[in-house]
Amino acid sequence: MIKPLIGSFQLMKSLNRTLVLTTIRNLGPISRADIAKKTMLTPPTVTNIVSELLEQKFIIESEVGASSGGRKPILLKLNSRSFAIVGVDVGITSIKSVLTDLDAGLIRELRCPLPPRPDADTFLELLSRSVAELIASAAAEQTVLGIGVGMHGLVNPEEGVSIFAPNLNLRLVPIRAVLExxxxxxxxxxxxxxxxxxxxxWFGGGQLTDHFICVNIGVGVGAGIVLNRQIFRGSSxxxxELGHTTVDLNGPRCSCGNYGCLQALVSGPAIAESVQNEIALGRKSALLPPVPSDLASITGEHVYEAALQGDVLALEAFGKAGRLLGISLTNMIHTLNPQKIILGGGVAQxxxxxxxxxxxxxxxxALESSVTSLVIETSQLGDRATAIGAVTAVLSRIFELPQLQGEAAVSHSEP
Ligand SMILES: [Zn+2]
Incomplete structure (x- = not known):
């Protein structure tokens, strides 16, 4: 159970409001009396906060609950449809963005292709255009609460800056400052x-899991680590950065300059390249292009299609990528002992x-003790996982207590 915190009056009021809102989100429809019990706040405090939240339309009164002897209580629930949030997934080849309600229910979705290696101005222009289009499509009675961006590459989340996006070749792009x-x-x-x-x-396979790792395998390879239901970001x-752990001392060169990184062996382009190399060496495959010089036109998707048709070379390529990923994940499992690993990205499909x-x-x-209860599954959120996650980046600042999410939560918790 989350306990109320002690602090200055304003801070405490803000924390208690978040506590009540989060309780209604997690347990609603719920009565005022039950909110008081769950939060250990006094009934008058709960009544005051609930009145404020009703006035701000964050919550609504829903059905009447069962009576425990006296008058039947009115139950409260989140007013999800009155608010909207923009979530953006900046990938390597496109910007995917969504507009959702407070429960991450999809209202609208957009996809905008990115030119190869755009300059910062072009990138920001395309990003702003997507966001503007989604905000314009919110209903008149919907208040847009914020914008979340899931950005490929290294990000400083406190400053809202993309430090380095290697596959877009962008550095120090002040995404937050520009969009704000x-x-x-x-x-x-x-x-x-x-x-x-x-x-x-919040919305996928990690809802009931304390420790888990999300692994994205697409054009790049990376992991998101959740320990004790908190994102673990590291010191910088x-x-x-699972994609840049070394799995083969004599492996191919990676985009980071190193050799034998996991990403250089299991990403979509790496799988395609390994097949191209084998064909160049004389291996037979259904993937053999009509003109031998067109080998470079074989993509990861082509290899996947060929594997589905039973092509031996294509099957071997996925088998090898799976085994290498298995070795990397075993190392990670032995380091962090997660309950679950969730796979996402194009290659995971x-x-x-x-x-x-x-x-x-x-x-x-893996050691038996590390894997007996370990679950490895594919993301239920599919190719919207990052965009829904970007929505969650906004929601987590509205709903979660600041000591769980960093200082910014307090100042942004007022609508
Ligand atoms: Zn690397």
């Missing part, structure tokens, strides 16, 4: 896999082709 001045709304920026982990924690925001060899490797290599 343009839209006058609170903006939160997280690394894309961190955002995905937040989304899983780069925890979870290959399903059993990848997860079969991955699971086999983890089960055969």
């Amino acid at each position: 001045s343009e839209f006058g709304l609170p903006v939160y920026v997280e690394n894309d896999v961190v955002a995905m982990a937040l989304g899983e924690l 925001y780069s925890a979870g 290959a399903g059993d082709l990848l997860t079969g060899p991955l699971n086999e490797t983890v089960r055969s290599r």
